[in-house]
Amino acid sequence: MLDELAKLTLQRRIVVVKRFLNFVIQSQFGLRDSCQESISVTIVRVLNVKALATWEVDSVGNLTGIPASMYLMLVQAGKSSVETGTEIYINYGNKGNEELLYLYGFVVDNNPDDYLMVHYPVEALRQLQSADVKMKLIEMQKAELRCLLPTSLLDRGFLGTSTSSSEDDNKKNASHFSSYSWSGQRKVPSYLHKNVFPQEFLSTLRTIAMQEHELEQVASLLGEVGSSEDGEPSDAEIKSAIWEVCGDHGALGLLVDLLRVKMAELEEGTGTEASDSQLLEKFDFNDPDDSLSATVEGVEATKSRVNRRSCIVYRRGQKQLTRMFLREAERLLELSAEEQT
Structure with a gap:
């Protein structure tokens, strides 16, 4: 994945911002339900690159258990889960x-x-x-x-x-x-x-x-x-x-x-x-x-x-x-x- 990003860097302008977030992840990410995990999320803004996930808001707290909280949802076709420790790339638009x-x-x-x-x-x-x-x-x-x-x-x-x-x-x-x-x-x-x-x-x-x-x-x-x-x-x-x-x-x-x-x-x-x-x-x-x-x-x-x-x-x-x-x-x-x- 790092090699692919290195190639993209030569072709497009990429800005990488690392944030360490604690949040509740859906079961589709391959993590335990209702379990808080510390995940290193590399947030990449790349032109013309499809995001793996998007931020969603759980206004009531039905999914995360926390009202007005945010979670990541997979959006790429063919992706039903992500292994623990995998870097997740999103695009801010x-x-x-x-x-x-x-x-x-x-x-x-x-x-x-x-x-x-x-x-x-x-x-x-x-x-x-x-x-x-x-x-x-x-x-x-x-x-x-x-x-x-x-x-x-x-x-x-x-x-x-x-x-x-x-x-x-x-x-x-x-x-x-x-x-x-x-x-x-x-x-x-x-x-x-x-x-x-x-x-x-x-x-x-x-x-x-x-x-x-x-x-x-x-x-x-x-x-x-x-x-x-x-x-x-x-x-x-x-x-x-x-x-x-x-x-x-x-x-x-x-x-x-x-x-x-x-x-x-x-x-x-x-x-x-x-x-x-x-x-x-x-x-x-x-x-x-x-x-x-x-x-x-x-x-x-x-x-x-x-x-x-x-x-x-x-x-x-x-x-x-x-x-x-x-x-x-x-x-x-x-x-x-x-x-x-």
């Missing part, structure tokens, strides 16, 4: 570092499933002029005040490596804009195929960034339509009207501001992405004293060390994603300004 750190206590360096959350504060929205009108428009558009930006989105951005053609991507995304112009003067942006940000969130930012005279123009356009029986414009019609009047420039400017504020918050008290990298180099270079690892003090020191390193990896990853998405937003803003003039 495609999770970002925030979820891994909060729920499981570890992170993955350069996690391809990491993500960044960006949001516009409700408190700030309430302080805007015509806040009630804008909040109502956001609700009617079914738009969002926050969005998750997975790392994978960057593949099709300006900094990405996507090989799909611009023409194909434009056709795929043009549905957002196919009926967005009553006058025909608002054209589909040339950068549409490189826009990595969700349209639901951009719709929110367009609405928030509207000036008073633009609100009046939107109201005038919406007065000309009303496809539903009660005369209320649909969410698509509201998006169309706001797009016709405002375009992308105001929304992208607001997005750039949000990402810059997020970067400032991440760096406050912790330094830059480069300083985090330097700290990690020191952590990896200065190995703990093995002679102390068996002592109580050594175990606690190791836990503290792992926790601190995990926090640094997580925050550095957030700074990396913020920097890359900020560059995408700044480039979109530049192109939007060029096409608006």
